[in-house]
Amino acid sequence: MTAQASKKTEFIKNVEKKTVLLSVAPLFLTILAPAFYLMGLSYHQAYLYQFGVSSNAFPLSLTDAYVNAYYACVFYCIDFLNIFKQDGIWIWLAFTFIGIVLFVFSVHKLTKGKAGSLKLPADVTKAINKLNTDENSLTFSLHFVSNEMLSAMKVALAIFAFIFFWIGVTLMGTFKGQDIVQQSKTDYLEKGCFISATTQLSNCHTIIDSQNNTINQGLLITVDGNRYALFTREGSSIQELPSGYKLHRQFSSQSAKEKGTSDKPLPSPVDD
Structure with missing residues (x-):
């Protein structure tokens, strides 16, 4: 019975995980679909603008917008992969990795077993106890106001991140459209x-x-x-x-x- 109960519990947990994924996927697609469309549209507008052609003269269909976004992402991936073709990049990455490992090892070695042995003086401990929010009205007020300000900052940061995301998506399409045109125009004007x-x-x-x-x-x-x-x-x-x-x-x-x-x-x- 215990084994059967354990399997049943595991099955229920797996179903719950998949249910969460199914509930989050539509929300993710709701954000991703307009983001890709916006990237494709900005790529199209920047591409035509660099040639001196108005985007109104050649309206963009929904399918073409997603195709443009796909190509923009592919071009960015190619640019990223080209980084690893540079001379010495693997040596730099290896030394960086070793340096991080040594830093973490040193910090762990120095702090191991010393966290619990640290004791504050009695006067300092007494002063800290006086700052207990249940006993000190001033400290309670400062703590309350600080928490409210922190909550407001979190909301402001969430709004900023939301705006920055959409601006970033637009700029990604714009910059890549400009870059593609500038390179082809330069080659044509220099070589025909x-x-x-x-x-x-x-x-x-x-x-x-x-x-x-x-x-x-x-x-x-x-x-x-x-x-x-x-x-x-x-x-x-x-x-x-x-x-x-x-x-x-x-x-x-x-x-x-x-x-x-x-x-x-x-x-x-x-x-x-």
């Missing part, structure tokens, strides 16, 4: 259209009409329906896509050894 040595793809898109005539070439900002935004050396422009259009992005089939490690410039576009 080129085939990346890493992806073997051109950084530019070419818009071709139904007659295989090249309409335009540059950094493709976005496409929405029958309109597109393109960045060239003259700036950004929003234009209508021709009927039967094609978007072409050149790919180099050369192997890494054949193409080398530097980016390969593309010739100026010509009509086919």
Whole structure:
């Protein structure tokens, strides 16, 4: 009977834990869903703004907002992982870990067995006893006011943390959108259209009409329906896509050894 009762108690505890998780999960998703949407929206707005394009010209759907948030998180993860590629980072982490271990070991060694042996003088103990809130009205008043102020500070900190969370989510999307655009714009203005040595793809898109005539070439900002935004050396422009259009992005089939490690410039576009 004892074993059965123990199993029953353990089963009840497991059910209670899962019930708590199920009750907390909707609340967590309620906060996480709008946070990801806000990150994706701020990423979209910052991305277009850096190209000089209004976000009103290309409204963002709910699905695209979550996709943008996903990419923003992926880019941040890549940036974080790149930290571990730096020279000497593992040596620094190893010495930091050893230093923390030695510090904790030293503190534990010095304080071990000495906490209970510490005795205060009789006069000090008597003065502390006089500060008992049950015997001293002034101390009781100070204690009461301090507790109320501490409670108010906790509420203020909770509000600040809530506001900081939403501002932080917005800034994360904004900064990453700006960073992506600045890098691509700088590469384009310095090198023009080129085939990346890493992806073997051109950084530019070419818009071709139904007659295989090249309409335009540059950094493709976005496409929405029958309109597109393109960045060239003259700036950004929003234009209508021709009927039967094609978007072409050149790919180099050369192997890494054949193409080398530097980016390969593309010739100026010509009509086919």
